[in-house]
Amino acid sequence: MPELPEVERVRRRLAPAMAKARFERVRLNRADLRRPFPTGFARRLRGQTVTALTRRCKYLLGHLSSGDTLVMHLGMSGSFRVEPTADARARRDPDAALEYRHDHVVFEMSSGQTVTFNDPRRFGVMDLVRAERAGAERQRPSALHQLGPEPLSKAFDAISLAERLAGRRVPLKVALLDQRVVAGLGNIYASEALHLARLSPQRRASTLTTASGGPRPGVVRLAAAIKSVLTRAIRLKSTDDYSSSGRFRVYDRESDRCPTPGCKGTIRRVWQAGRSTFYCPDCQR
DNA sequence: ATTGAGACCTGTCGGC
DNA sequence: TGCCGACAGGTCTCAA
Numbered sequence: 001m002p003e004l005p006e007v008e009r010v011r012r013r014l015a016p017a018m019a020k021a022r023f024e025r026v027r028l029n030r031a032d033l034r035r036p037f038p039t040g041f042a043r044r045l046r047g048q049t050v051t052a053l054t055r056r057c058k059y060l061l062g063h064l065s066s067g068d069t070l071v072m073h074l075g076m077s078g079s080f081r082v083e084p085t086a087d088a089r090a091r092r093d094p095d096a097a098l099e100y101r102h103d104h105v106v107f108e109m110s111s112g113q114t115v116t117f118n119d120p121r122r123f124g125v126m127d128l129v130r131a132e133r134a135g136a137e138r139q140r141p142s143a144l145h146q147l148g149p150e151p152l153s154k155a156f157d158a159i160s161l162a163e164r165l166a167g168r169r170v171p172l173k174v175a176l177l178d179q180r181v182v183a184g185l186g187n188i189y190a191s192e193a194l195h196l197a198r199l200s201p202q203r204r205a206s207t208l209t210t211a212s213g214g215p216r217p218g219v220v221r222l223a224a225a226i227k228s229v230l231t232r233a234i235r236l237k238s239t240d241d242y243s244s245s246g247r248f249r250v251y252d253r254e255s256d257r258c259p260t261p262g263c264k265g266t267i268r269r270v271w272q273a274g275r276s277t278f279y280c281p282d283c284q285r
Numbered sequence: 286a287t288t289g290a291g292a293c294c295t296g297t298c299g300g301c
Numbered sequence: 302t303g304c305c306g307a308c309a310g311g312t313c314t315c316a317a
Contacts, residue, residue, distance in 0.1 A: 121294045
């Protein structure tokens with residue numbers, strides 16, 4: 001479901017229920033999501049306090065008093081519900097309603113709130129990683145450790161983006177979906193950012209850099225567009241899902257008139273790396 | 286090392 | 302109405 005802006009909004013919604021609160025009860029309704037839950041998942045969480053709830057890329061990170069980190073990823077269809085524990089318990093067993101059928105993880109927090117993870121497609125992930133020992137991450141680098149820069153941080157700019165695009169022969173859109181290039185873009189905001197920067201999604205990534213890997217003008221626009229698109233999405237959204245937000249420039253707008261001022265183009269849809277890309281062939285070069 | 290294709294799942298929507 | 306295929310916001314693994 002979510003790209004960086006949606007995950008960030010989920011984080012802000014969960015923080016009041018989870019941050020500074022203790023896990024009083026943890027219930028798993030099945031043994032796995034995309035991967036099995038780590039052994040002792042519930043036991044290791046119980047009694048721990050969440051010192052802070054942060055986000056890295058599309059991952060939510062619950063930092064625990066034990067030093068361990070609760071890692072949560074929403075995959076395509078994951079979502080969290082927050083409700084008073086009394087309400088959650090009252091509804092428990094009798095209600096096998098469709099709405100709750102995919103409730104896989106239930107956290108009862110000392111804040112009096114229950115946080116429930118629901119994920120129909122089960123592409124989500126929950127993991128509990130132990131406090132890092134020196135060098136541990138080099139021995140077994142996980143996806144988390146290979147992530148590129150946070151696009152809204154100062155570390156992300158035209159220079160760093162150019163460095164990571166240099167020499168890559170894949171189409172620009174495909175490169176933007178690679179979380180090692182920039183951490184948190186997904187299929188929607190990759191298309192959105194490219195449209196705002198007026199860059200063709202089909203252009204080779206390496207054409208945005210000079211022979212030595214430096215930035216060309218396009219990459220300056222692209223870095224700025226990525227920041228702009230994500231910042232606006234975080235700010236504008238009234239809920240965590242797309243339906244109510246609706247206002248995309250090109251995504252899911254095939255055949256619409258291009259929104260670029262002065263452009264008479266029509267939005268097209270093409271396939272790249274198995275995903276649909278939306279763009280305007282007239283103003284995106 | 287990089288890249289593309291397929292796999293993992295369920296739900297929904299449009300067409301017949 | 303019901304069935305069927307296409308498609309969905311994300312990774313991950315495997316083979317070329």
